[in-house]
Amino acid sequence: MSSIEELQEKVATLESELQRHKNAGGRGKIEKMSAEVVDSNPYSRLMALQRMGIVTEYERIRGKSVAVVGVGGVGSVTADMLTRCGIGKLILFDYDKVELANMNRLFYTPDQAGLSKVEAAARTLSFINPDVEILTNNYNITLVEHFDQFMSTISTGGIDGKSPVDLVLSCVDNFEARMAINTACNELNLNWYESGVSENAVSGHIQLIKPGETACFACAPPLIVAENIDEKTLKRDGVCAASLPTTMGIVAGLLVQNALKYLLGFGEVSDYLGYSALNDFFPKITLRPNKTCEDRFCIQRQKEFELKPKPEAPVVEEASNEPLHEDNEFGIEIINESVEEKGAPQSQGQGLRYAYESGDAHSEPSAPPEPSGADDVSLEELMAQMKKI
């Protein structure tokens, strides 16, 4: 039998080792972002964006609040990136649990299996960056009893706890949840980014929805969700959607990159950006709202937007109520992205914008010729294209 002294020594050793495991190297909070170039400064590489002329006053990010709805394959990486960028406040929504079946995507680790996703995410994120305020909401926003709670959370989720969040990022995997976010954001007049990855794991997209200004999710559902699928429905049949950490990481990266551009005001914020992994194809378009959209708040926002003075922007062509094409059941029009851009040439016409044309690499006075038919892309062609990629 050991002596009391030996046992006391062992207790002390174990307690100290355990303490190391529990506290393992987490850092304290940092009062102000510093640009100082020392190994111990987690913000030096971000503050360098100012010296490089990319962002003015990077520290404004601490005043921003973002809601991430769905913290699975895309949402968890989205939250991770925003946390490492030092966002002021993150509000997470999900009601799922971490499973080993999620380990083929980034972020979660096997020891978190069984934990709620929001709880597991919040723990990891707070450990990575304790400066970020993280709030978790562990419920299904599509259920009647939680929808109002979701609405009130995002409408008072700003950094001050009174104003709305600065942006909502949708990273959900099903139609109902997207429609719930759409309904809420149309009513609250909040801008949000929709994102998605196809069930075959090799394509994805992000889409900025500005109520009244760009097509809402109800304006054009088939185009957007054509390849999305509800995991729960599938699993009942003993099958599951494919997923890849690559596609989900890329979609999260494009989503957060555009969110940063939107929040901090640099670069061009993309409205719709697609990604097709099989051929590295990245289509960019802008969808105008549907004048016959069934969401009454979308219609109201469209009227408000029409009345709003457009400083410096060119006159947006008045669209008729009639669909552009015979079979255009949603009455969607495609407008040129450059309409929203300061100083962009107005002669590009309507239609799909070519990635190549969009590069500022083209500084020659003569614009590249428009491909035939670019200003006359039918909705059917576009939908067929989107389904294929």
Added chain:
Amino acid sequence: MSSIEELQEKVATLESELQRHKNAGGRGKIEKMSAEVVDSNPYSRLMALQRMGIVTEYERIRGKSVAVVGVGGVGSVTADMLTRCGIGKLILFDYDKVELANMNRLFYTPDQAGLSKVEAAARTLSFINPDVEILTNNYNITLVEHFDQFMSTISTGGIDGKSPVDLVLSCVDNFEARMAINTACNELNLNWYESGVSENAVSGHIQLIKPGETACFACAPPLIVAENIDEKTLKRDGVCAASLPTTMGIVAGLLVQNALKYLLGFGEVSDYLGYSALNDFFPKITLRPNKTCEDRFCIQRQKEFELKPKPEAPVVEEASNEPLHEDNEFGIEIINESVEEKGAPQSQGQGLRYAYESGDAHSEPSAPPEPSGADDVSLEELMAQMKKI
């Protein structure tokens, strides 16, 4: 003073709590990848790629070995993605330590500050997926005393420990390391992907180098490294390059996605794919090797490639030794990517390939018209474009 019984009880409690912290939920090895759709199967979403018709025999990935040189902002995420995809073997190279200044990028956590990057990465990766064999190399490959070690490690790093690795992924941040990889891969005749992110954090690229077939890193250095910078040089001057988790995550995603396509034979593998974050522009090109490249093994591989029969591929236009343009000091030619593609139309001419044209969305018999000058892009124009994005 506590009794011996009380102390013994305390020791037992502490030991068990410590054990939980140490082992926390890591999973055991899995003998064979299963497609079974259960929450406990970490491979179900990857095996689903087979049912979706994307990949045949996904499990072949267990027979693949990949070297990742540099496990910083791009390399660590690259290794994470490959690990979660269940790659057979990963060989990591780096000689740096984790710092808090790295926390603005994905993967590393604050408790790892001070550990060597390869050691920290290997611990996390083995915990995420114990099925992956992970080897670490903690040295600088550019030093004379380590270069041979690097050569022999990648030339015998295959899954069988005798043949070479299946692919080398360069995720380094400086010119010398890229040149070292280039020299080794030209001599060993190994295909590799170069990757990089600009010092202003808002652009990046990946480039597949097949010795003798596409331009090697010595064939066209200024085009590739124009915006890259050595962190160590900068830090001496009290400045640092900017970096973002978004750009680095996207570049890692594009790199691993193309590595998966290359290793498992699906989709089209991109030769050079750029990414400009400010305008979501993704240029795709193929660079032909420089006939006057200073790397003698590159010249040798070019001769071997010329003699190799090209099954089904169209005759590659014989390029003269003379530069195409007066000031083309590197004698680089740009060839059309479609040369390497089965069944791609041959009428597209040379030059930059438009992302829009590359979509299989275009099934119409009439190809879109070529923009003027597309088959006559000068190297100077191209370099100017690459520098701008």
